[in-house]
Amino acid sequence: MHHFNNNKTLLILNPRAGTRRLSNLMRLLKKFRNEFDYINISEIEDFRSFIKSKLDCYDTFIAVGGDGTVNSLASSLLTTNKILGVLPYGSGNGFAREMGFKRNIRTLAEDVKRNEYFGIDVLKINDSTCINVAGVGIDSFVAHSFHKRKIRGLWSYGVSTIKAIRKLKPFEVSVRINDTVIQDQFFMVSVANTRQFGNDAFLAPHAKPDDGKYNVVLLKPFPKYLLPVFLFMLLNGTAKESDYVRYLESENPGTIFTDETRFHIDGEPLHLTGEIKIEILKNSLRILKTANKKNS
Numbered sequence: 001m002h003h004f005n006n007n008k009t010l011l012i013l014n015p016r017a018g019t020r021r022l023s024n025l026m027r028l029l030k031k032f033r034n035e036f037d038y039i040n041i042s043e044i045e046d047f048r049s050f051i052k053s054k055l056d057c058y059d060t061f062i063a064v065g066g067d068g069t070v071n072s073l074a075s076s077l078l079t080t081n082k083i084l085g086v087l088p089y090g091s092g093n094g095f096a097r098e099m100g101f102k103r104n105i106r107t108l109a110e111d112v113k114r115n116e117y118f119g120i121d122v123l124k125i126n127d128s129t130c131i132n133v134a135g136v137g138i139d140s141f142v143a144h145s146f147h148k149r150k151i152r153g154l155w156s157y158g159v160s161t162i163k164a165i166r167k168l169k170p171f172e173v174s175v176r177i178n179d180t181v182i183q184d185q186f187f188m189v190s191v192a193n194t195r196q197f198g199n200d201a202f203l204a205p206h207a208k209p210d211d212g213k214y215n216v217v218l219l220k221p222f223p224k225y226l227l228p229v230f231l232f233m234l235l236n237g238t239a240k241e242s243d244y245v246r247y248l249e250s251e252n253p254g255t256i257f258t259d260e261t262r263f264h265i266d267g268e269p270l271h272l273t274g275e276i277k278i279e280i281l282k283n284s285l286r287i288l289k290t291a292n293k294k295n296s
Contacts, residue, residue, distance in 0.1 A: 009036050009058060009061075009062060011029070012047070032109055044072055055076070058082070060082070061083070061085070062087055062288075063084070071131055074129060075128075083115075085112065094267075098195060100291075111290045119284075119285065120193075121212060125276060130265045133203060134266065135188060136189055144269040145163050175216060175218065178250050192216075205239065214249070217247055218246040220246070221244075253277060
């Protein structure tokens with residue numbers, strides 16, 4: 001399904017974000033035919049091929065979906081003069097929350113009309129782009145479990161989280177950051193460009209997407225009865241105070257090595273083996289400035 005009317009803004013919809021929610025959005029979009037073009041694409045190769053062919057046709061590209069959809073679009077817009085926006089329709093929407101985007105087509109249209117933007121950094125995990133959070137451990141195990149479920153949404157994500165935690169065991173990891181090598185067992189090793197996973201769970205409360213640095217979060221094994229305490233600390237932004245959490249920060253390339261292959265990048269599961277390289281591409285992506293970010 002698509003609509004092209006020579007507008008300068010293109011919405012790209014991911015149908016996997018939820019059929020019912022997107023069907024309601026499609027009805028709303030009919031009222032904005034003179035402001036947005038839109039297309040529905042689900043296959044990643046089709047997605048990237050289409051963006052490449054239309055890059056010169058639009059000034060602003062809007063990802064309609066979750067962090068994975070945003071990631072796919074951001075990968076195609078890096079180091080261009082094009083602006084990235086988000087209409088969040090995912091399960092966690094961590095990046096959209098951090099950038100101030102709301103699930104409101106009318107306010108999005110107003111933001112597009114203002115045509116203001118700001119620059120952010122982007123991470124490279126091996127050859128893959130990461131705009132929000134990547135890593136191995138609890139969050140990646142949840143991502144792999146969630147990916148197998150037919151039903152999307154917060155409830156399904158919660159079920160995947162419970163299953164992952166029940167099976168959770170520490171794994172050996174070697175991390176090299178700033179000429180420091182840390183080798184130990186962990187429940188989670190995450191690389192963060194922004195503060196949160198999604199749903200306002202603040203993994204790295206002091207991370208900033210435009211400071212030229214990335215944060216590495218190391219979660220040491222802890223008694224599982226303390227899990228509710230850890231989750232509470234994530235939600236109120238105090239995880240850094242936990243004795244089981246260690247933070248590193250760097251602007252230099254780093255590496256992660258582990259025998260555990262189940263990683264995720266922006267919530268999308270994938271398998272990585274060998275030495276995992278971390279780099280930061282400073283000020284490489286333009287983000288549409290929302291009304292919520294107007295004075296930030």
